[in-house]
Amino acid sequence: DAGVTQSPTHLIKTRGQQVTLRCSPKSGHDTVSWYQQALGQGPQFIFQYYEEEERQRGNFPDRFSGHQFPNYSSELNVNALLLGDSALYLCASSLFSRLPGNQPQHFGDGTRLSIL
Amino acid sequence: AQSVTQLGSHVSVSEGALVLLRCNYSSSVPPYLFWYVQYPNQGLQLLLKYTSAATLVKGINGFEAEFKKSETSFHLTKPSAHMSDAAEYFCAVSGIDDKIIFGKGTRLHILP
Numbered sequence: 001d002a003g004v005t006q007s008p009t010h011l012i013k014t015r016g017q018q019v020t021l022r023c024s025p026k027s028g029h030d031t032v033s034w035y036q037q038a039l040g041q042g043p044q045f046i047f048q049y050y051e052e053e054e055r056q057r058g059n060f061p062d063r064f065s066g067h068q069f070p071n072y073s074s075e076l077n078v079n080a081l082l083l084g085d086s087a088l089y090l091c092a093s094s095l096f097s098r099l100p101g102n103q104p105q106h107f108g109d110g111t112r113l114s115i116l
Numbered sequence: 117a118q119s120v121t122q123l124g125s126h127v128s129v130s131e132g133a134l135v136l137l138r139c140n141y142s143s144s145v146p147p148y149l150f151w152y153v154q155y156p157n158q159g160l161q162l163l164l165k166y167t168s169a170a171t172l173v174k175g176i177n178g179f180e181a182e183f184k185k186s187e188t189s190f191h192l193t194k195p196s197a198h199m200s201d202a203a204e205y206f207c208a209v210s211g212i213d214d215k216i217i218f219g220k221g222t223r224l225h226i227l228p
Contacts, residue, residue: 004159033216042206042218043160056215090159104150105216107159 002027004093004108012114013081021076021111025093031055032074033105034066035090043090049074050096078113086115118143118209122219130227135179135194137222139207142188149190150208150216151181160206166190177201202226 005024013019025032031050035043045058049068068074072093078085092105123138141147148167152160164175171183181192190207207219 035218040220042208042220045215045217048215056213058215092160104162104165107152107161109157109159 004091004106006089006091006108006111008111009109010112010114012116014116015081015083017081018077018079019081019113021078021089021091021113023074023076023091023093023108025072025074025091026106029093029095029106030072031094031096031103032068032072033092033094034074034076035092036060037088037090037110039087046076081115083115086113088112118147118211118217120207120209120217120219122205122207122222124222125220126223126225128225128227129197131199132196135192135197135201135224137192137205137207137224139181139190139192139219140188141190141207141209143209143211145211148210149181149183150210151175151179151190151192152206152208152218154204154206154221156203163192163205197224197226199226199228 003026007022033048034046037043046060047057048055052068063079065077088110090110091108094103094105097103119142121140150165151163154160163179164173166173166183174180179194204221206221208216210216
């Protein structure tokens with residue numbers, strides 16, 4: 001049973017470019033959340049997708065956008081990259097539940113994005 | 117709104133000694149609390165979670181945590197540290213939604 005898979009594992013971009021990161025959720029999961037983890041910090045919530053719609057969003061600018069596909073996989077897009085966008089981007093999947101906090105999120109190993 | 121404070125960005129213990137990682141939370145609603153572990157170059161793995169059932173929560177790898185509402189704490193403990201426990205540990209909280217708020221993490225060092 002495959003867990004959460006993310007691609008690519010590493011990526012190097014320059015300022016001003018655009019990037020797309022991909023995530024396949026754990027089998028049976030229908031909800032995908034994205035987190036940004038800067039060096040030496042805890043993960044920060046970017047947004048969450050369920051039923052192909054953004055359900056919740058953290059405190060991130062509109063340069064960060066996403067998409068969820070019918071097979072529940074998801075993409076994170078970042079436009080106009082800044083040096084400060086350098087981070088580990090983590091995808092987490094879970095099974096939608098109306099009971100908050102009831103579904104632990106399973107994390108992928110992340111994509112390390114470096115901006116030059 | 118929820119927040120988490122982890123006391124001590126680095127903690128060192130000797131192999132075989134007690135591990136204690138401290139976490140205090142703030143939440144305007146009954147919280148759901150989590151501890152995650154992160155090994156180098158990997159994602160996060162759930163150690164344990166508190167969801168308003170028993171206040172003493174047992175997790176994987178011999179870890180446990182106790183929810184103390186009066187102290188707004190959820191400290192993580194393990195009776196006897198093992199070299200393989202060296203990692204980054206994150207305390208986290210969520211409220212009425214599934215948005216998880218993480219602390220800044222505590223790096224656990226195990227001394228031989």
